[in-house]
Amino acid sequence: MNQDTMNRGFSAIMKELGLKETPKRRAVLEVLAEQHGFLSPEEVWRAARVRFKTIGLPTVYRNLEELAAGGVISTIIHPSRQLYYYFCTTGSGHHHHFICTSCRRVEDIPECTVAAMEQDIITRTGGRITSHIVQFNGLCRHCLTDPNKRITT
């Protein structure tokens, strides 16, 4: 994804979500989009500070939250229960992931599988599902076959 594509796409995204297009907000999104895997809020902050001498950690938290609420980025709950963020290139909409705890690679889980599971639960319990956490943690095939292929960035 080149800089132009990114900028054009990001402007549209901000507009759609009714968010002002500020440099800080764009930076937060850019940092994530340039990344292979998921990042912690603090990691996003450190990367953003390279461009802006002053950018507050609360600003990063707020923007990550807003962008995640808008479905632009997705949240990853690490086994440590820390929250990480990931830029979904697979387009908009709710996602589920298989995350590599070693290299931080993220792979999509087909929505249909989750939808079927959800329908099964609704039928079985008679309840209503308001949200869910479906996430598989492990080692991707790259880390599995050759630990040196590990991406640490």
Next chain:
Amino acid sequence: MNQDTMNRGFSAIMKELGLKETPKRRAVLEVLAEQHGFLSPEEVWRAARVRFKTIGLPTVYRNLEELAAGGVISTIIHPSRQLYYYFCTTGSGHHHHFICTSCRRVEDIPECTVAAMEQDIITRTGGRITSHIVQFNGLCRHCLTDPNKRITT
């Protein structure tokens, strides 16, 4: 589950896990077993303090963790990302849940569904799964049909 059954079962559980059978540890387990739904560590602590004037919150945390590691109780990640605990009466082994965020009722999700999903991901990605979070949050049929049926304890 009456007191006798509980005590006999609990002793065996402690022994199996190689844990000393202390009054505090038994209390933590009893508190959870007497409960309809999931509890926070602090709620367990408050309930346990009724029996013991002195029981530390760290003690509760430690015991909950040990018992969860042993598979005796299961963890629930609330949408707020707070950790809750739940005593599984469905026997040992890994479980998945549909939790009611209103009355705290917990219903099991059939393991087969999750297993199929896991196998699908392994085949598709070529990776290895080391852990997962599969949890559906919502309102159970009781809370859905009649909010007054809500169990708040």
Next chain:
DNA sequence: TGCCAAAGAGAAACGATTTCTTTTTATACC
């Protein structure tokens, strides 16, 4: 160009969870 609500800075608070040190206690062995 100026207005104004949204956004951000920086400091401070928050709160769940963990760590540390000392004391207590359950269990194994005599």
Next chain:
DNA sequence: GGTATAAAAAGAAATCGTTTCTCTTTGGCA
């Protein structure tokens, strides 16, 4: 039953990810 020992617990304090607060700045529209 008495004792050694390693696990367990108390209580206080630290940790640290996250949020809140107040004041200042700024993007977007009239």
